[in-house]
Amino acid sequence: MARIGAEAECGKWLIFPIKVMIPELQKLAKELEEPTHLVVWKRGDRFEVVAVKGDVFEDAFPLPMNVQSAAAEAEMILDTTTAARLEIEQMPEDFWESLVEVCYGEFLQVSILGRAGQKYLQVYHAVKAGEGHDLAPLEQLALTEGELLKVAKWIREHALFDHKKGAIIMEVLTRLS
């Protein structure tokens, strides 16, 4: 960067605490020895790995051996619960839209799931958890009618839940509409 007070102009940077961007992944980044690209779903102060990106998006369950080893070295457990429950082929095309890309040093590239993908996983978990599930994270997304329709269609087309969950699905979608 150019010296302040010198004639050349500085580049433009904005700086903020890492806390807003999954600081735990810094530890993982230090242990990786080859380029790795993870897609993560940030949920409040927690996060899950939902996919691994190579030429295409691949299932995060099970995680590649190099990532598992790096996580073990970093003494952390990477949560892949949702990836274990859903097949990557089931995810609709717009699931991968508006990913936020963050570079963590030399070997780790992270894509944070955007609003487009979050809506599917948030609704999926709300229905799975059933009554009493906190819908605040979903309300925060302030989904449009069109977005809710996409989620409803996805749930139906892939038969993600049996008929017993019908009432809950209706309740969640109605509360959000």
Added chain:
Amino acid sequence: MLVGYGPFSAFSEPPQEGVAFYRNDFALSEAKPWLVPNRLEVLEKRPAVGEIQIEWGELDPSGFAEVFREVSEAINQGVIEKSVPVVTAKGKGSCDPDTLLASLLKLPKALRPYGWIGEGEGFLGATPEVLFRSFDGRIYTMALAGTARSDEQILFAVDDKEIREHEFVAQTLIAKLSDLGMVIRSARDILDLGKLIHFQTLIKVELYQYQETKALIERLHPTPALGPLPRTTETMDQLKDWRERLDCPLEFGAPFGFLRDGEFEALVAIRMVAWKGDEFSLPSGCGVIQESRLVNEWRELALKRSAVSGLFFPSK
């Protein structure tokens, strides 16, 4: 720390999705404060480059004394209960932004790095104060007011003037938030920042319904920790005049935030160094209430400046 690289796309409204930084001035007069970066990177290392060569000028207390008298008069007349004048130390010289950035990479946990490096101008800081954080239907905020040296902790804990100054802030925040949801206030605590200590009260709100980020910023900024009490157009104008007369950087005390898909966190831009060309500014503010005395406030300002210069310019 997280770094957003330009060129930035600027917007007047927060984007519906993705990420954006929020940078504004104290008066919230920026037309397009939402800045979407070209790319994001987590920065862990930044070696200091070269020496810092800044000549700092002597601070003349007369300007502050005059403003202090006016603040006290306004308090005595019942116009305000509190305001926060800002004194700015000035320096001239040069240094590499990497050297300032390197200082921000070894902060204690209670201090949060923030800043902006523009073309020939910028500011960098390490603030202990969060304006608010909102996510999942909750707001987290804090009252941070009342200051002393760390070695005065026992006396500070029972100092009526400091407690009163702090309670102005805590109770005003609660009043401003109570119609939005269920407010939960923690006990008043002492935040230890090494050289400095502050009273801190954490406040959580379980929102009755979703609130727009922009509306929350306007509702909460400035808290009486940085702004006047009561906050009206007139008392804000008065404070603006005092700040201008004491040459305070426009960004000092402003909200500085980061948004990601509806989750938002705003810091209060204090404990900063700002620069334009070869001119450097080191501002510090003090809360003035009825019981405040000029000498004590002048001392508090120096203490805060010393904490900032100790961080960025250890040899100053």
